[in-house]
Amino acid sequence: MSALRNGVNRATLLCAAAVLLGSGAALATTTAPVRDRLPSGWPRLGTDRVWLDEAALGRWRDHGWWPPVVIAALAVALLLFVCWTVLEVRTGRLRVLPLGRGGVTLAGPALAAAMAERVQAVDGVARAHVRLIGRPHRLRARITLVLAADGSPRAVLRDLAEQAVSEARAAAAPRALEAEVRISVQTHRTRRIR
Template identity: 40%
Template sequence: MLRTVNRVVLGLVGLVLFLVGGAVLAAGLGLDVPSWWPWGTKRDVLVSRSRRVHWHDQDWWWPVVIAVLALLVLLALWWLLAQLRRARLAEILVDSGDGEGALLRGRALESVLESEAETLDGVARAKVVLAGRRTAPAARVALLLEPHARPAVALVRLDEESLAHARTSAGLTELPAEVRLRAVKHRARRVS
């Protein structure tokens, strides 16, 4: 959901900036622009002289303007880098013991962890996402527990069985995990 909202907002901001920039460029080149557009000719300016010098005598004005613009640029760069960051780990580097390494697909290990976690008593469904670096992965696990499940027992078994098997098979010294537990919600049914 957040990813979709993020892409829609980015698309709308990009479209608005593209249209405004194109209209300003068209007016600057002397092309026809709509009559309602505030800058219709080459001689129109974006900021009038009176507006430019209005705050000119204030010592704080230009540092504040520069700081706000710099903050906006930094936020835009942070947002761009957040879009490029992967939410999932694509592959894990497994030490094969001979000085070479082997690559294990992240989705394969996620799938195995999910299916093994779902076999645990009291776990209705499991969702696993691997994050981090390929030499030091970390797991985010979401467990949907049945009503009869005991959360402490489910956590211990997940750590001692599923995560231990994953660490052993991938040759990892550690596989930190963040586990989120939720209970199954059953809908009330009418009994006749």
């Protein structure tokens, strides 16, 4: 996920949390247990406060413009939320990678399988799985590998960067390819003797 999208997501969640927290705190000040524990200088809502009395409700009913405006605002907010959700979900696997202007393409799973085969050939790697994500102009390879019992993480990462990742970057050129590596260690099951 890009830094911009990450920042937008965090800012959106922070704003939503601030609005909900402020609303909840304001409403909590109307209850007696919370009201009695607040310092004397803090603002609080009255316990007898009526949010919408009959006179105000009658004045709102006289204006016919506000129901369509409220419905339109809620529809726009829902549409923005759906677009944001679609953008978040869309960062899945890369299906096709265009290679040139002649309509030549490379299947994303084929490049991922070739890269996984190359990663698995690195000394000290027991198993490997590669997933290409992102968009054609910004590729990310998510490499998950399991080290053999005698494998050194430093040597494996060095060989991985020099061999498999550099070859994949050459294949994807002129596009940049970022690699994210997750390493786990192969565990041996202890045999039980009966």
